[in-house]
Amino acid sequence: MQKFVSQYGVVFVLVLLCAYYSFATLNPQQPSDAATGRNLAEFISKQHPTASVLIVVRDSDDDRAYAASIQQTLEAANIKPLDVVAGEPRDIVGELRRLGTAGTKLDIIATQHASAQWAVLGETKLKELAAEFPSLSNVQVLKPSSYTWPTFLTRGNLLSIGNQVAVTAIIAIAMTMVIITAGIDLSVGSLMALSGVLAAWTIHRMAGDGDPGMMTLAFACSAAVLLSALIGLLTGVMVTAFDIPAFIVTLAVMRIARGMAYKVADGPSPIGIESEAFHSLSAGTMFGIPNPVILMVVLYVFSYILMSHTALGRYIYAVGGNPEAARLSGVPVKRVLLFVYAICGALAGLGGVMEASLFSVGNPNSGVGYELQIIAAVVVGGTSLMGGKGKVLGTLIGALILAVISNGMYLTKVDSYTQMIVFGTLILIAVLLDQLKSKRWKF
Amino acid sequence: MFKRQRQWASLALFLAALGCSRGSGVDVSVSVSSNSNTTTAPAHGGGEVSKKQQGIIGFSALTLTNPFFKIIAENMAEEAAKHGYEVIVDDANRDVKTQSEQIDTYITRGAAAIVINPCDRLSIGPAIKKANEAGIPVFTSDLQCVAEGAKITGHVGTDNFGGGKLAGEAMIEVLGEAGGKVLVLHFEQAQSCVLRVDGFREVIDAYNKDRESGKIEIVAQLDGGGLRDEGFKATSAAIQSDPDITGIFAINDPSALGAYAALEQAGKVSQVKIVAFDGQLDGKQAIKEGKIYADPIQFPDRMGQITVQNIVKYLNGEDFEQVTLIPTELYRKSDADKDPELK
Numbered sequence: 001m002q003k004f005v006s007q008y009g010v011v012f013v014l015v016l017l018c019a020y021y022s023f024a025t026l027n028p029q030q031p032s033d034a035a036t037g038r039n040l041a042e043f044i045s046k047q048h049p050t051a052s053v054l055i056v057v058r059d060s061d062d063d064r065a066y067a068a069s070i071q072q073t074l075e076a077a078n079i080k081p082l083d084v085v086a087g088e089p090r091d092i093v094g095e096l097r098r099l100g101t102a103g104t105k106l107d108i109i110a111t112q113h114a115s116a117q118w119a120v121l122g123e124t125k126l127k128e129l130a131a132e133f134p135s136l137s138n139v140q141v142l143k144p145s146s147y148t149w150p151t152f153l154t155r156g157n158l159l160s161i162g163n164q165v166a167v168t169a170i171i172a173i174a175m176t177m178v179i180i181t182a183g184i185d186l187s188v189g190s191l192m193a194l195s196g197v198l199a200a201w202t203i204h205r206m207a208g209d210g211d212p213g214m215m216t217l218a219f220a221c222s223a224a225v226l227l228s229a230l231i232g233l234l235t236g237v238m239v240t241a242f243d244i245p246a247f248i249v250t251l252a253v254m255r256i257a258r259g260m261a262y263k264v265a266d267g268p269s270p271i272g273i274e275s276e277a278f279h280s281l282s283a284g285t286m287f288g289i290p291n292p293v294i295l296m297v298v299l300y301v302f303s304y305i306l307m308s309h310t311a312l313g314r315y316i317y318a319v320g321g322n323p324e325a326a327r328l329s330g331v332p333v334k335r336v337l338l339f340v341y342a343i344c345g346a347l348a349g350l351g352g353v354m355e356a357s358l359f360s361v362g363n364p365n366s367g368v369g370y371e372l373q374i375i376a377a378v379v380v381g382g383t384s385l386m387g388g389k390g391k392v393l394g395t396l397i398g399a400l401i402l403a404v405i406s407n408g409m410y411l412t413k414v415d416s417y418t419q420m421i422v423f424g425t426l427i428l429i430a431v432l433l434d435q436l437k438s439k440r441w442k443f
Numbered sequence: 444m445f446k447r448q449r450q451w452a453s454l455a456l457f458l459a460a461l462g463c464s465r466g467s468g469v470d471v472s473v474s475v476s477s478n479s480n481t482t483t484a485p486a487h488g489g490g491e492v493s494k495k496q497q498g499i500i501g502f503s504a505l506t507l508t509n510p511f512f513k514i515i516a517e518n519m520a521e522e523a524a525k526h527g528y529e530v531i532v533d534d535a536n537r538d539v540k541t542q543s544e545q546i547d548t549y550i551t552r553g554a555a556a557i558v559i560n561p562c563d564r565l566s567i568g569p570a571i572k573k574a575n576e577a578g579i580p581v582f583t584s585d586l587q588c589v590a591e592g593a594k595i596t597g598h599v600g601t602d603n604f605g606g607g608k609l610a611g612e613a614m615i616e617v618l619g620e621a622g623g624k625v626l627v628l629h630f631e632q633a634q635s636c637v638l639r640v641d642g643f644r645e646v647i648d649a650y651n652k653d654r655e656s657g658k659i660e661i662v663a664q665l666d667g668g669g670l671r672d673e674g675f676k677a678t679s680a681a682i683q684s685d686p687d688i689t690g691i692f693a694i695n696d697p698s699a700l701g702a703y704a705a706l707e708q709a710g711k712v713s714q715v716k717i718v719a720f721d722g723q724l725d726g727k728q729a730i731k732e733g734k735i736y737a738d739p740i741q742f743p744d745r746m747g748q749i750t751v752q753n754i755v756k757y758l759n760g761e762d763f764e765q766v767t768l769i770p771t772e773l774y775r776k777s778d779a780d781k782d783p784e785l786k
Contacts, residue, residue, distance in 0.1 A: 030553060043469040058578025088580070088596075093760030114578065116472040117498045117555055120760040126475045139475045145468035151551060160547040164540075268632045270565050274591070283569065359539060359566035360590075366539070366566075410548040416507060416534035 009433060010382055010397045017401060021152040021408035028146035029154065030113030032062065034069040036144040040110055041073030044142065049077070051107035054099070055084040056092055056115050063112065070110055082106065089120040096120075100133025109141045116143045151411055159290060163358075165403040166292035167192075167351040168370070169396055172377045173303045174344035176395045179378055181320040181340055182387025183239065183246035188348035188374060190257035191228045192367035195352030197261045199224040200271035200362025203278065212275050221281075225349040231257065232345015236338040246341075254371070261364035270361035282358035292354055299347075303392045316340060320387030376423070377402055380430040402426075497527040500754060501549030503542045505560035505586065507534040510723055511743050512560060515584060518747030519558065526755045528555065539563045543570035550577045556596075556754045557581045561588040564634060568593040580757055584750050585743075586635060597753045599746050599767045603635045606739040606771035607642020610718050613737040613773055614643070614659065614690055615650050617716045622657035623689030626681045628667030628674050628698045636669070636694040639720055643692055662688060667698035674701025682709050693719045696726030696738065703734045722774050724784065731779035739771035 044053060055070050057063035067084050074081055082104065085095045092115075099106050109121065119125055121141050130137045151157060171188050178185045202220035203212050212220075231253065238249040265271055273279075284291050307313040315336045318326040327333045351370075356362045381398025383390025405426065409419050500523055504512040520530040531549070535542035539562045549557050550573060557574050561567045561583055568590025574581050580596035587598055614625065627643070630636040644661065651658045662685050667674035674693060678701065682688065693699035699719035706712045712734075719726055722740025729735045749767055756763040779785060 040469050060576050060578035063578055089758050089760035090762070091760075111472075114553060114555075117758075118760075119497070119755065119758045121473060122497075123473050123475065125759060126473055130475045137475070139473075140471050141473040142469055143472050145470045154551060157548075157551045160544070160551065164544050164547075270563060272565055279569070355540070359543075359563075359569055361563075361566045363539070363563065363566055365563075368538070406544070407548065410533065410545060411552065413531055415532070416536070 010380070010394055010401065014397050014401050014404065017404050017408065018152070021404065021411065022150035024408070025151040025153075025411050026148055027151050029149045029151070030146050031144050032057075032066045032112035032114070034065055036112075037066045037069035038073045040142060040144055041070045041077070044108060044110065045074060045077035045079055048108060049079070051079065052105055053079060053081045053108045053110055054095070054106055055081050056095075056109055056111040056121070057084070057086050058115055059086050059088065066112060081110075089118045092118070092120050093125075096129055096136060097133075100129060100136050103133075103135045105135045106139055109139060111141060111143050113143055113146065116141055152408060157407065157411070159293075161400075161403050161407050162293040162296075163290050164407070165399050166290070166296045167354050168374055168377055168403070169296050169399040170292075170299055170354075171344075171347050171351045171370070172374045172381075172395045172399050173299055173392055174340065174347040175374050175378050176381070176383050176390055176392050177303075177307070177316055177340040178246070178344050179320075179375070179383050179385060180316055180387060180390045181337060182323075182385075183337070183340070184250065184375070184385075185232075185235070185246065185341065185344045185348075186250040186371045187231075187235065187253035187257055188344065188351070189367035189370035190254045190261065191231060191345055191348035192352035192355060192370060193261040193364050194231075194257045194264070195224040195228045195349035196356035196366055197265045197271060197352075197362035197364050198227060199353050199356050200273050201264050203273055203275065204271060207275075209274070212278070214277065217275065217278050221353045224353055225346055228349025228352070229342050229346035232348070233338060233342040235345065236341030239341065240334040240337045258364070265362065265364040268364060270359075270363035270365075272361050273356065274360070278357050279360050280357075282354050292358075295354075300392060300396055307392055312336070312339070317388060320389075322388070373402070376427050376430075379427060379434070382430075382434065384434050385431075398430075498529075498555035499549075499552065500528050500530045500556050500558060500751070501545070501552070501554040502530055502532045502558045503535045503545040503549075503560070504532060505535060505562060506537050507532070511721065511741070512585075514743040515560075515747040515750075518744045519751050522748045522751040523754075526751065528751070528754075530751075535559075535562050537562050539566045539570075542567060546570040546574055546581075550574055550579060554579055555758060558584055558750055558754075559588075560584055560586045564589045566590075571595070580754070582750055582754060584746055586633070589634075596757060597750070597763060597765050597767075599750045599753065599769070601635070601741045601746070602768035602770045603638035604642040605768075606720060606741070607639035607644075608646045609642075609739040609771055609773050610639065610692055610720060610737075611643040611646025611650070613718045613739070613775075614647065614692060614716075617718065617736045618659060618690055620657050621689075622654075622659045624660050624662045624685060624687060625690040625692060626678070626685070626688050626702075627661055627664040628677060628691060628693040628702060629664050630667060630669040630694050630698070633669070633694075639694050640664070640692075659690070667693060667701065669695050669698055671697045671701040671704075674698030675705045676701075678702040678705035679708070682706070682711060682715075688715055691715055691717045693717060695719065696721045696723045696729070696735075699735055700725065700729060703729065720771075727774065727779055727782060728785055730774060730776055731782070731785050733776060737773055737775045740774045741771055742769050745769055 055067045057067045064086055071081055085092055126139055199220045206216045235249050235253050238244050239246050282292055286294055315331045318331050319333050319336050323333055355366055377399035378395050380401055381394035504516055507513050516532040523530045533545045542562045557579055567588055571581050571593035575594045583595050583598045585600050629640055647659050663681050665677040667677045691702050693702055696719050699717050706715050717735045719735050719738050722738045726738055753763045
C-alpha cells in the first residue's frame with residue numbers, strides 16, 4: 001500500500017482530478033467550425049431552398065472561417081446569401097435596418113451560438129424590427145445544435161492549462177534539484193522579474209524604438225538568462241563557501257534582485273517591448289502546441305535523463321541524502337551545490353524572459369510570490385524538503401495538479417477565498433503524504 | 444473501495460455522455476412570424492432557447508481584499524441579474540498573470556462579455572487581444588488599459604482629474620487664509636492617482652497665482668503605496684524633514700489613515716489637516732471622527748451598474764458612451780453626521 005502511494009500517488013491524484021473536473025464541467029458546447037457551418041448550410045438548402053439568408057458572425061478569424069464555409073456551401077446549392085455581417089451587435093442592427101428600409105425580404109439569419117445570444121438576435125428585438133419593417137416579419141434565427149462535452153477537456157482549455165503551467169514547471173525543475181540537496185531557493189520570483197526587465201531594457205537600448213532584429217533579441221535574452229545564472233552561482237558560493245543557510249542567502253538575494261529590477265526599470269512601471277518576433281517566443285505555436293509547452297517538455301526530458309542516468313544526478317541525490325557520507329565517498333559536494341543554484345538562477349531567468357515575451361513587457365512587479373507556488377509544486381510532486389528524495393517528473397505532475405485545480409475551480413465558479421483555502425490544504429496533504437511515505441507517522 | 448467505485452461510476456457516466464453527445468443538427472434559436480405567436484420551435488433535438496439565462500459576464504477584479512472592487516462586483520451582479528445575465532467574479536490579486544488566466548477561462552466558457560480592472564495598463568494587452576480574437580467584447584472599469592492593439596469596447600471610471608480638483612478646493616477650504624505647507628502622498632504606479640494629483644496641483648497653482656501671502660506650498664510628494672503602512676512610513680519621514688507642514692493630500696483612504704497614525708505618534712494631529720480620496724467606509728468613518736477633513740468620494744456602485752448597462756446596450760446593438768467618467772462629490776463631516784451607514 002505504501003509503495004503504491006509513493007510510486008503512483010500523485011499520478012493517481014492528477015487522473016482523479018481530471019476525471020472529476022471533466023465530469024463537473026459537462027456542459028453544452030457550441031460548435032462553430034467549418035464542418036458545422038457546412039451542416040447548417042445543407043440544412044438550409046434542404047429545408048428552405050428558396051430562402052433569403054443573412055449570415056451573422058462575430059469579428060474574429062474563427063467566425064469568419066465559419067461564415068465562409070456557410071456561404072460556400074449555400075452558393076454551391078444555388079442560394080446566394082444576402083450578405084455576411086462579421087461584427088458587433090450594432091453592425092447587425094444597422095444591417096437589419098438597411099434590409100428593412102430597402103424592403104428586402106429576409107427569411108433566415110444563419111449564425112452561431114455566441115451571436116444568437118446577443119439581444120439583437122433575441123425575440124424582443126426581432127419582433128420590434130418585424131413590426132417596423134414588413135420585409136422582416138418572417139425571420140428565423142438558425143444556429144448549430146449544441147453537444148455535451150466537458151469544458152475542461154476542450155482544446156482551448158487544455159492549451160491554456162499548458163500555457164499556465166509552463167513557466168512554473170520549468171523553474172520547478174531546478175527547484176526540485178535544489179530541494180533534493182536539502183536546500184531552498186526563495187529568489188526565483190525576483191530573478192524572473194530582474195531577467196524580464198533586463199531583457200526588455202537591453203532590447204530597448206539596442207533597438208531604440210525600432211523593430212529589434214533577431215540578433216538583438218537573442219543577445220538580450222541570453223544576457224538576461226546568463227546574468228540570472230551568475231546570480232544563482234553567487235548564491236551557491238555563499239551557501240557553500242561560507243556555510244550560510246540557503247534560506248537566508250536566497251531571502252537576501254530575493255530582496256536584492258527585486259530592488260535591481262526596479263532600478264533597471266527606473267520605477268515600478270514596466271518596460272514595453274514592441275516586437276512581434278519577441279512576443280511569438282511565448283505566444284507562438286509549433287504543430288498547434290504552444291512554444292512554452294514544447295520547451296517545458298524538452299527541459300523535462302533533459303532533466304529526467306540528467307537525474308536518473310548520469311553521475312551528476314546521483315551526486316545531487318547523494319549530497320541531499322547525507323553530505324558528509326557523500327564527501328567521504330568522493331562526491332564533489334561544493335561543485336554539485338554550485339551547479340544546482342546556478343541552474344536554478346538560469347531557469348528562473350529563462351522563466352522571466354518567457355513571461356516578458358508573453359506579456360510583451362519587462363515588468364519589475366512580476367513573479368511576486370512565485371517562489372512559493374513553485375516550491376508548492378515541488379512538494380506536491382512528492383519531493384521531500386528534508387532532501388535526498390524526489391523526482392523531477394513528480395514535480396511536473398505536482399505543477400499540473402496545482403494548475404488543473406486552479407483552472408477547474410475557475411471553471412466550476414469556486415470563489416477566490418475558497419481557492420486559497422483549497423491550495424493551502426492541498427500543500428498540507430502533500431506534506432502528510434510525504435510523512436506517510438517515510439513512515440514517520442507516529443501516534 | 445467506495446472512492447474507487449465512485450470514480451468508475453463517474454467515468455462510465457462520462458463515457459455515456461460522450462457516446463450520445465456529438466450531434467450535427469441545427470437549432471432554431473428564434474423564429475418571428477407575422478401569422479402566429481409561437482416564437483420558438485426546435486428543428487430537431489432539444490430546443491435551445493432559454494429566456495431566463497442570457498449568458499455570463501466574466502469580471503476579473505483587481506483585488507477583492509479592497510472593498511471598493513467588491514462593491515463594483517456586487518452591483519454588477521445585481522444589475523446583470525435584472526437583465527438575465529450572470530456575473531462570474533474572480534480575484535486577480537493584482538497579478539497580471541492571474542488576470543490573464545481568468546480572461547482565458549472566460550473565453551473558454553464563452554462569456555457574452557468580459558469586464559476587468561486591469562492589473563497593469565500595458566501587460567494585460569495580450570490577454571485582451573485574445574478575447575478580441577475570440578470576438579468577445581472587453582470592458583474596463585475604474586482602471587484603464589493603454590496597451591497598443593488591445594480593443595476596449597467600453598470604460599466606466601471615476602473622473603479622477605475632477606476629483607483631484609475637488610480635493611484641492613477642500614485643501615484650500617481647510618487651510619484658509621493662512622495657507623501653509625502640504626505633503627502629497629502619491630501612488631504613481633496608478634494612472635488614476637496621477638490624474639488625482641494633477642487635478643489637485645492645478646487648483647493649488649491657480650490659487651497661489653495672484654497671492655502674495657498665504658500661499659499653499661507643496662513641499663514634498665512621497666510614495667504612500669496607497670497602503671496604510673506605507674502611508675505611515677512616508678508621513679513619519681516627512682514630518683521629520685518638514686516639521687511645520689499643515690496639510691496632507693493622500694490619494695486614497697488607506698494611505699490617509701496611515702498618515703493619521705503617523706501624525707498621532709508625532710503629536711501633530713491638530714496641526715495637520717488631511718484631505719483624502721475614495722470615500723470607503725473606514726474613510727467616511729474617519730471623516731465623521733474628524734481624522735480626515737474631506738474626501739472626494741467615488742461611486743463604485745454606479746460604476747458597476749453603468750458597466751452592465753453598457754454591456755446590455757452593446758449586445759442590443761444600441762449606442763452607449765464609450766468612456767463614462769463618473770464625477771466625484773466632496774464629502775465632509777456634515778455629510779458624515781447624516782450618513783446612516785456610519786456609527
